[in-house]
Amino acid sequence: MSLFNVYPLFDITPVKAKDVYVFDDNNTKYLDLYGGHAVISIGHSHPKYVAAISEQVSKLGFYSNSIQNPLQKALAEKLVSFSGCTDYELFLCNSGAEANENALKLASFHNQKKKVIAFKNGFHGRTSAAVAATDNAKIIAPINAQQEVEILELGDLVALEKALAKNDVCAVIIECIQGVGGLDESNTAFYEGVDLLCKKYNTCFIADEVQSGFGRTGDFFAFQKYNVTPDIISIAKGMGNGFPIGGILIHKNIKASYGLLGTTFGGNHLASVASSTVLEVIEEENLMQNVKEISAYFLEKAKEISEIKNIKGRGLMLGLEFDFPIAELRKKLIFNQQIFTGSAKNPNLLRILPPLTIKKEHVNAFFNALKIELSC
Ligand SMILES: Cc1ncc(COP(=O)(O)O)c(C=O)c1O
DSSP, X not given: OOOOOOSOOOSOOEEEEEBTEEEETTOOEEEESSHHHHTOSSOBTOHHHHHHHHHXXXXXXXXXXXXXXXXXXXXXXXXXXXXXXXXXXXXXXXXHHHHHHHHHHHHHHHHOOOEEEEETTOOOXXXXXXXXXXXXXXXXXXXXXXXXXXXXXXXXXXXXHHHHTTSOEEEEEEOSSOTTTTSOOOOHHHHHHHHHXXXXXXXXXXXXXXXXXXXXXXXXXXXXXXSOOOSEEEEOGGGTTTSOOEEEEEETTSOOOTTSSOOSSTTOHHHHHHXXXXXXXXXXXXXHHHHHHHHHHHHHHHTTOTTOOEEEEETTEEEEEXXXXXXXXXXXXXXXXXXXXXXXXXXXXXXXXXXXTOOHHHHHHHHHHHHHHHHO
C-alpha cells in the first residue's frame, strides 16, 4: 500500500537525533533550526526524557481515563507552578487541533452560543471547528464550512466589538504570535481589548498557545506579555518534545461535568510522563533564560545580513523576512549547508524554531551558512 500523498517531502530520511542535531540514513548531520515544526523543546533524545519514558513504558504505558492516573495530576501541578496559571484546570488530549477542537466545543457548551471569531492568517488545526477557524480556504472541506466563523483583521477591535455585540459568539480564538501565518503579532491595546470585550459580551477568549507555549517565546505562554486572562489556553507541540500530547487549561469559571469532554488516549501514562519530564528539564536547564539570551544574540547577528529586511516573532519563534521568496534558499540551507529551517504562509519568511537548548555556536553556524548561500 502506498502512502496517501499529502506531504511534499524533502528526500532526507532521519534515523537518529541528539539535542539540536538530526542524522540521516547516510549519517549526514543536520542542524535542526526547525524542531520538527516547533515540537522539539528540550532537545532530541534528551537522556532524562528517554529514561523517564523507557521506565514508564516498562511499567504501564497506557490505561484508559476510567481509572485514577496520578501522572496526570502530577503534570497538572507542575503546569500550574511553571505557568503561574493558578486559576485553571487541565484536560489532556493528543494534538494541537484536538486541543482547539475541545476548547471551541467547551466554550460553546459554557455560554450556549455557536459562532466563532478568528483572525486573518490564523492557523488552529485541521479538524472540524479548528479548521473552520483557520484562515486557509484550501484546507476547509464543505463539511467544515458549515461552522459559523467570522475572520477579522488582526488588531481590529472595532470590528470585534461589532461582531460580539450581536451576542451569538461563543469564542474568540487567537494565536498571540501567529505561527504558520508568518509571526505577526498585534499590540498590547489589541490583546487587552480582546480580553475586556470577551468579558463584556460573555464570550470565551481562547489563547492558542499550541506553538508559542511551553517557553518558546521566553515567557511560558506568549499571552503573558499582556495583562489578559484567557478563559481557555490550548497547548501541544513543545509539551511532549515529540511525544503526541495536547491539552487545554480551563479557567475555573467554566465548570466540568461528567461526559462534557473525553478521549481514549489523551493524558495516557506515557504522554503524561513525557510532558512532566519536559517541564522538569526546562527548569533544571534554565531553558527559558536560554531562550531569552539566544534570541537576543540571534537578533544581533541578524543585523549583519543586509538581505534580511525584517525580523518577526519573539524568543525562539522567529521569522526572517526577505524581499524574495525563500523556498530556494531553504532548500540550499538543507542540501548545501545541512541546516533545517521552516517556511510560512508568507512566502518571503524563513522560520526559525529550534530546540530551546540551542547555543551561540549553532547561531554562528547558521549565519555563516546563510552568508554563503546569499552570496552565491
Ligand atoms: C497555533 C497552532 N494551533 C494548532 C495547530 C495544530 O496542531 P496539530 O498539528 O498538533 O493538530 C498548530 C500546528 O501547526 C499551530 O501552529
